[in-house]
Amino acid sequence: MQFGLTESQKILKDNARKFFSVECPAAEVRRLMETDTAYDPALWSEMAEQGFTGIIFPEDAGGLGLGKVELILLMEEMGYAMVPGPFFSTVVLAGSVLDACGNAEQKKKYLEPICQGKSRATVAMVLDTAAKPDPEDGRVIVANGKLTGKKLFVTDAAVADFIVVITSGGAFVTESKAPGVKISAMNTMDGTRKQCVVEFNNTSAEKLAGTTTGTMQAIDLATAALVGEMVGGMQRALEITVQYAKTRKQFGKPIGSFQAVQHKCADMYLETESSRSAAYYAAWALQEGAPDAAVAVSIAKMYASDACRNVGNNGIQVHGGMGFTWENDLHLYYRRAKASETMLGDAAFHRERIARLAIDTQAAPAQTAKSA
């Protein structure tokens, strides 16, 4: 038993750190977030060249065929650099659903161009007034293979070539330029990952071969990957804050010498490391098909959803007035953290899911331990 990264995993993570620090520095994040799409074609083709766009997909679909832990590590580094654009939407969300639910022909048609960096895509899941993806919800209507209805909070739809639509009748793929598709921007907090309303009016769509189970497994993988990204964001917020606490002086001393400040930093560290443990385990459990994989994903998302908000709060508080300025980068992480907190189910949603999957089903123990 060994719960640490292998040499090749460490190399992948280090290389990703270096790659994004060069290709996507903070100034670039700020430039892209002010654009309509947060998408940079040059950065995208660099990422495709690295193989990132096909990281977990089979080699015969043009991917690298790496494991789910490797995906989480890449996402961690993307969260650290807060890379803007449609990687999560395209590779993690759409790619995972296509990989889980597409037949050979559909994978060739949709997944292969994703791996090659030629297509961008997203998944439309969340309905009006809904707080989470629900494959059983029937409000997007499918009739004669055509879709009618509306989905909200669809990430990066404006730069997607095609959209995977989750309905109670299965998962469908439609071209984003197909007749009857209307995409409009939502004005959400995180400018680095744009969200949109997508409306379908008698829109032609192709049904994916897989079942709801496949869709849910893909969403679990995307959720674990999102937690990986959140961990990277927490790590960066922690480092920025510790650096500031070492240099900012008040009362003639670095503020990091005051325990009230140190203890906030220590809590940031504790919550970041604990989120990391949960994210890595969830990825490993999904990779192994462990019986507790779904619970592990919910534990990770539940914990990290609260932790990324707490880490942001502590980081900004330690910065004092500087933390409240537009100029300081922390609010970018804070905004991303809020968007990620609610995406794919917030902490309360995942607590209820843990209760259903792990607590309701628990058998009574024979005896109790004496607690101390």
Added chain:
Amino acid sequence: MDLNLTAEELAFRDELRAWLKTNVPKDWDGRREESMESRFEYLKAWQYKLYQEGWAGISWPKEYGGRGASLMQQVIFWQEMALANAPPFANVLGLGIIGPTIIAFGTETQKKRFLPKILSAEEIWCQGFSEPDAGSDLANLRCEAQLDGGHYVVNGQKVWNSYGWAAHWCELVVRTDPNVPKHKGLTVLMVDMKTPGVEVRPLRQMTGETEFNELFFHDVRVPVANVVGKVNEGWNVAIGTLMHERGTFGAGLQVAYKRNMDRLIELARKFQRNGRPLLEDPLVRQKLAQCYAEIEIMRLNQMRAFSRISATGVPGPEGSIQKIFWSELNQRFQQVAQEILGPYGQIEGADNHAVDQGMWAYGYLRTRGNTIEAGTSEVQRNIIGHFVLGLPKSY
């Protein structure tokens, strides 16, 4: 990253599991009302049996009576012991903390002399660290030892000592040089508790028990051969001890928490509010799920830490997050239990309305000490701030 047990670990676990199945005594839980002394004799006999059959000191070297297995096997051992509801070891501090310190810092003679008897429970150990004026500021301790020929002569007082009433030996931190900065004049001694001048006074705690003691030393003569590590370098030895306490001590604890969690879920099915089981109340479900998740994350944090210690050989300052995590989680968990039990949560043992013989009332009170003992949460956060994050010292 591979969290599956290796073939060797699996074989070890299966052998242990089979042994525990036939050898774990069934009468331990029923002894809750017996005297502390008689319970301790029982645990010593149990530990002796474990030692004789090769189950004590899993990761300790074979030449000192251990099994010579890996740290991961040691972790599996604690987990399996808790899963089997096995009674604990009598020599908790000797096994978990003092033995590893002797292995790291002791001389060959000391290792041969002391380690096997720690494992067999023939010699019980305690620690003399904290003093009335040296708690979080441990290096401020005053208990002094002056060289007199072949002996150190110890005078002073220690407090918050566990197992002093049962111990044969004490790992004692003393000041051997008062004329240098406080961290530099300390030395660790092994003191025979039967030496004239050692006095143990019980300290009654808020649970009503007397787990802790005050120790008094009046002209206690300790042979120089009983110095652990180097004279005036005792701070490093003491920190090594404390890192074991923080880094590796909690493996069995997590399984015990899980068992308590299982029991609490059972109680939430049984106890009702507004005519329905509490387990159906959405707020209770949220709180139970939060505890469930945190207990699992405690396990994952520990597994990552153990993997790191396996690679480096020594626990580091990042072990402080384990201490913060288990202690604060345990307090939150006990409060959730109190909310589920309502007024029944306050009933201590010896009352026929008590739930689980009063273990929840006891747990609520006892866990109050968790964030204080073994280094307060505040000191742990100082350690993370300074030694892990590199922030300037606050004191």
